[in-house]
Amino acid sequence: MKxxxxxxxxxxxxxxRSKALKLASQEKGVSSLALEGDDRDILVVTGKVDAVCLVRILRKKFKCVNLVSVHELKENDDNKCNQHNNSDPSPNNCSIM
Incomplete structure (x- = not known):
């Protein structure tokens, strides 16, 4: 579950900031990291990661660490993304003259 x-x-x-990114990147299952917010104080981690373990590791180095949210991401099927609409806008109508 991503x-x-x-x-x-x-x-x-x-x-x-670089320490926080380095610590988070070492966790198993991390696919992307980003710092957001006006003060760049919000860490956004995407991947198959245990949120509780990640926060616990960050709290060992940083005093103020709060888990704000955890959202499940929907994984798109490659088949759905690669399908194209093959309908011809001007179909070749066959009529008898």
Missing amino acids: QKITIKMQLDCDKC
Whole structure:
């Protein structure tokens, strides 16, 4: 089950931000990471990750870590995305003259 995990953290400097990204990227199942928000203090992790374990690891290094939300992402079937509408806008009508 692929998830989008949003974590609010107190990240004061660029060094703290890079540490947070590095710690989160080392977790098994992470497919993407992003820092969002005006102060770049919201960490968004996407993948098959245990949110509780991720927050626990981040709390060891950072004092203020809050789990904001966990959303399940729908995985699109490749067959549905690759189907095209093959209808011809001007069908060749056969009529007897």
